[in-house]
Amino acid sequence: xxxxxxxxxxxxxxxxxxxxxxxxxxxxxxxxxxxxxxxxxxxxxxxxxxxxxxxxxxxxxxxxxxxxxxxxxxxxxxxxxxxxxxxxxxxxxxxxxxxxxxxxxxxxxxxxxxxxxxxxxxxxxxxxxxxxxxxxxxxxxxxxxxxxxxxxxxxxxxxxxxxxxxxxxxxxxxxxxxxxxxxxxxxxxxxxxxxxxxxxxxxxxxxxxxxxxxxxxxxxxxxxxxxxxxxxxxxxxxxxxxxxxxxxxxxxxxxxxxxxxxxxxxxxxxxxxxxxxxxxxxxxxxxxxxxxxxxxxxxxxxxxxxxxxxxxxxxxxxxxxxxxxxxxxxxxxxxxxxxxxxxxxxxxxxxxxxxxxxxxxxxxxxxxxxxxxxxxxxxxxxxxxxxxxxxxxxxxxxxxxxxxxxxxxxxxxxxxxxxxxxxxxxxxxxxxxxxxxxxxxxxxxxxxxxxxxxxxxxxxxxxxxxxxxxxxxxxxxxxxxxxxxxxxxxxxxxxxxxxxxxxxxxxxxxxxxxxxxxxxxxxxxxxxxxxxxxxxxxxxxxxxxxxxxxxxxxxxxxxxxxxxxxxxxxxxxxxxxxxxxxxxxxxxxxxxxxxxxxxxxxxxxxxxxxxxxxxxx
Numbered sequence: 001x002x003x004x005x006x007x008x009x010x011x012x013x014x015x016x017x018x019x020x021x022x023x024x025x026x027x028x029x030x031x032x033x034x035x036x037x038x039x040x041x042x043x044x045x046x047x048x049x050x051x052x053x054x055x056x057x058x059x060x061x062x063x064x065x066x067x068x069x070x071x072x073x074x075x076x077x078x079x080x081x082x083x084x085x086x087x088x089x090x091x092x093x094x095x096x097x098x099x100x101x102x103x104x105x106x107x108x109x110x111x112x113x114x115x116x117x118x119x120x121x122x123x124x125x126x127x128x129x130x131x132x133x134x135x136x137x138x139x140x141x142x143x144x145x146x147x148x149x150x151x152x153x154x155x156x157x158x159x160x161x162x163x164x165x166x167x168x169x170x171x172x173x174x175x176x177x178x179x180x181x182x183x184x185x186x187x188x189x190x191x192x193x194x195x196x197x198x199x200x201x202x203x204x205x206x207x208x209x210x211x212x213x214x215x216x217x218x219x220x221x222x223x224x225x226x227x228x229x230x231x232x233x234x235x236x237x238x239x240x241x242x243x244x245x246x247x248x249x250x251x252x253x254x255x256x257x258x259x260x261x262x263x264x265x266x267x268x269x270x271x272x273x274x275x276x277x278x279x280x281x282x283x284x285x286x287x288x289x290x291x292x293x294x295x296x297x298x299x300x301x302x303x304x305x306x307x308x309x310x311x312x313x314x315x316x317x318x319x320x321x322x323x324x325x326x327x328x329x330x331x332x333x334x335x336x337x338x339x340x341x342x343x344x345x346x347x348x349x350x351x352x353x354x355x356x357x358x359x360x361x362x363x364x365x366x367x368x369x370x371x372x373x374x375x376x377x378x379x380x381x382x383x384x385x386x387x388x389x390x391x392x393x394x395x396x397x398x399x400x401x402x403x404x405x406x407x408x409x410x411x412x413x414x415x416x417x418x419x420x421x422x423x424x425x426x427x428x429x430x431x432x433x434x435x436x437x438x439x440x441x442x443x444x445x446x447x448x449x450x451x452x453x454x455x456x457x458x459x460x461x462x463x464x465x466x467x468x469x470x471x472x473x474x475x476x477x478x479x480x481x482x483x484x485x486x487x488x489x490x491x492x493x494x495x496x497x498x499x500x501x502x503x504x505x506x507x508x509x510x511x512x513x514x515x516x517x518x519x520x521x522x523x524x525x526x527x528x529x530x531x532x533x534x535x536x537x538x539x540x541x542x543x544x545x546x547x548x549x550x551x552x553x554x555x556x557x558x559x560x561x562x563x564x565x566x567x568x569x570x571x572x573x574x575x576x577x578x579x580x581x582x583x584x585x586x587x588x589x590x591x592x593x594x595x596x597x598x599x600x601x602x603x604x605x606x607x608x609x610x611x612x613x614x615x616x617x
Contacts, residue, residue, distance in 0.1 A: 201224050443478075
């Protein structure tokens with residue numbers, strides 16, 4: 001008979017076996033349920049797991065489902081369980097890199113050094129010349145940028161082209177740098193003059209042309225623009241005079257002044273100047289192509305120069321009648337243009353008062369006479385006024401000043417809204433040129449301007465020259481000239497400060513809040529104004545270096561309180577000291593020496609007495 005213990009052990013084993021079998025059955029049932037549920041996928045969500053020729057065992061060996069293709073088909077389909085293959089786990093998110101530490105802005109050049117180095121000027125010159133003589137056409141692209149707030153700038157603007165080609169000449173080292181491009185440009189102008197205008201205006205006052213074919217732009221635009229003829233004449237007269245001096249008159253007589261109206265309309269120069277004589281007072285769009293008037297300062301002042309230069313050139317070419325006609329029209333404009341000064345500043349027009357276009361006009365229309373000279377009250381008052389306007393209009397000006405960057409950035413006019421209404425590089429560089437020309441004027445004359453101009457110039461130098469103005473005595477021509485040069489340096493330094501990180505590619509505008517480049521890139525006119533300003537700086541530096549030394553202050557007779565001079569600056573001349581003064585001085589020295597000797601002797605006696613007393617004790 002089996003023992004009770006054996007029976008108990010057998011029951012325990014049976015119980016354990018039943019538990020194991022129960023658990024296994026549950027697990028298998030759960031797996032089957034899970035498998036059935038994972039293969040229960042709506043038809044639209046099924047994703048192929050197999051391949052052509054796969055069978056059920058191969059499908060299930062991949063862990064996929066083998067079922068009819070759809071509820072209405074018996075064709076099997078091998079598809080992934082659930083809603084598709086398990087996606088691979090996302091890669092671990094990399095830790096975000098630490099934010100780059102802001103690069104410190106480049107320090108401004110040391111006061112007195114050139115704002116742009118020779119290497120930087122060469123670099124920008126390459127950008128500038130790349131926009132000239134496009135595909136050998138003679139045309140000048142305003143900017144290669146096809147996407148600006150104002151649309152594509154890939155056009156030849158009559159204004160920009162003429163200013164560019166004039167700059168190319170006057171800032172070059174030799175004719176070899178501009179002869180080819182200038183001759184191509186002259187031929188471009190002659191060809192445009194010969195075209196029939198599709199916009200029913202005189203082709204000479206068309207604003208812009210397509211490149212490289214030179215067709216007048218036919219889209220909607222502000223027309224006419226009558227500054228083109230005068231600006232072209234200025235550029236081409238400069239080149240014609242240059243060729244004549246070099247004994248190369250053939251090109252001049254073939255393209256620029258033919259003396260025959262049937263040959264190239266008498267030449268590019270004559271054809272444009274003749275238009276000015278007949279139409280200088282016509283209605284026109286402004287420099288910014290926004291408003292119209294028949295009396296813009298920019299237009300009239302540059303026309304004045306063109307007619308003046310043209311009269312002298314016509315005389316050179318033996319055409320006295322044309323010379324007299326041009327000179328007469330010049331005189332009419334010359335006498336009327338004074339009305340643009342309102343006693344405080346020069347205004348552009350009645351419908352556009354405070355406008356920085358007049359600053360560029362002071363450069364491009366100046367005849368080295370007294371009419372709106374760089375240190376005149378008219379020009380200095382205008383600069384002082386516009387400094388106040390743009391210093392408050394653009395937050396970046398205040399930020400730059402606080403950061404120790406000298407100068408100022410100019411915009412177009414009060415209330416400008418184009419592209420947000422920002423500072424423009426070309427206008428700021430125009431200001432720098434005026435300041436450099438003012439330095440040259442003061443240095444060459446070795447004299448101070450009139451008191452009203454001095455009032456404005458003190459404000460200008462104090463605001464723009466930065467630390468370089470510290471210690472300058474602006475009541476002397478030497479320091480005033482230096483202060484104006486430093487002011488021009490400040491303006492160009494501020495331009496460089498905001499464009500050096502962009503490789504010195506000069507834009508049209510700089511953001512008014514941050515100084516970042518904006519609007520059109522590589523604007524040809526921006527480069528042109530910088531080159532002209534730097535050339536003017538060279539002239540100012542030479543003129544300042546040629547000035548006589550600044551006289552040292554000396555004691556003055558009369559009211560001492562009116563002419564006090566710091567003691568360290570007093571340098572008395574022997575001839576200015578009288579004989580009684582010499583005798584008095586000698587007596588004073590003798591008395592002082594006697595007093596000093598007496599004090600020394602008394603101290604020595606006291607010391608000896610003390611010493612002996614100490615020894616005795």
